Amino acid sequence: MEFSNKVVLITGGSRGIGRAAALKFAELGAKVVINYHSNTEAAEQVLNLLHGTNHMIYKADISNEIEIQNMVLEVISNYSKIDILVNNAGIFLEHKIETTTFSEWVSSWQKTMGTNLIGLANLSFLVAKEMIVRKQGKIINISSRGAFRGEPDNLAYGASKGGLNSFSQSLAKALGKYNISVTAIAPGFVETEMGKIYLDTEQGDFIRNESPFGRVASPEEVADTILFLASEKASFLTGGIVDINGASFLRM
Numbered sequence: 001m002e003f004s005n006k007v008v009l010i011t012g013g014s015r016g017i018g019r020a021a022a023l024k025f026a027e028l029g030a031k032v033v034i035n036y037h038s039n040t041e042a043a044e045q046v047l048n049l050l051h052g053t054n055h056m057i058y059k060a061d062i063s064n065e066i067e068i069q070n071m072v073l074e075v076i077s078n079y080s081k082i083d084i085l086v087n088n089a090g091i092f093l094e095h096k097i098e099t100t101t102f103s104e105w106v107s108s109w110q111k112t113m114g115t116n117l118i119g120l121a122n123l124s125f126l127v128a129k130e131m132i133v134r135k136q137g138k139i140i141n142i143s144s145r146g147a148f149r150g151e152p153d154n155l156a157y158g159a160s161k162g163g164l165n166s167f168s169q170s171l172a173k174a175l176g177k178y179n180i181s182v183t184a185i186a187p188g189f190v191e192t193e194m195g196k197i198y199l200d201t202e203q204g205d206f207i208r209n210e211s212p213f214g215r216v217a218s219p220e221e222v223a224d225t226i227l228f229l230a231s232e233k234a235s236f237l238t239g240g241i242v243d244i245n246g247a248s249f250l251r252m
Helices: 016-027 040-049 065-079 102-134 155-178 193-199 204-209 219-230
Strands: 007-010 031-036 056-059 084-087 137-142 180-187 241-244
Touching: 007 016, 007 065, 016 031, 016 040, 016 084, 016 219, 031 040, 031 065, 040 056, 056 065, 065 102, 084 102, 084 219, 102 137, 102 155, 102 180, 137 155, 137 219, 155 180, 155 241, 180 219, 193 204, 219 241
Parallel strands: 007 031, 007 084, 031 056, 084 137, 137 180, 180 241
Antiparallel strands: none
């Protein structure tokens, strides 16, 4: 795989899966734009680790349409194009029906959908408009096995990822005629900051043993799948949802 002269925009690129993907894309020649929400220090640390030159970081809240519109405009102004969009940013808010108030419930749904689905759809629209002009591009969306197995304590999260899968397949149909592919990746638990909230508790061993491998994925393993889908080796792969959960959950 080789990404020389490719411009890659990665949301949530300052940590976890996004960080791992940014490092790998840069190693293979890409110009990487790291979007982050608030942690400038972490984003700058990743920027300093990227191989090569002419990378950038950009602070923007994915749920804010003005901020993402300004981000896309600046990226295109700097690089003239966006070849690959990795929609990795997402939030995971617990809201158990038994213990959540109605106001907390409403807030959890609004925040989760605003970032995980609506914000992602808006950003995809803005980037796709540029890709259509050049009749080429790749959009990779980070979903979750939670879209299939159910998330009883995090209902908005599961619903947002189910919506994301449907959106990815519909967008693949809409953009295929412009030589733009759209795919989704559905990981299980991953050794990220978000995942460790659960992996470092008494639930940790149970979560790891859901997979016959007895472990969860590393961010780098998910990043490798992202890079494959973004490469020319996956030129006819569009509309698919790729499970990467170590057989911890199997769907028909």
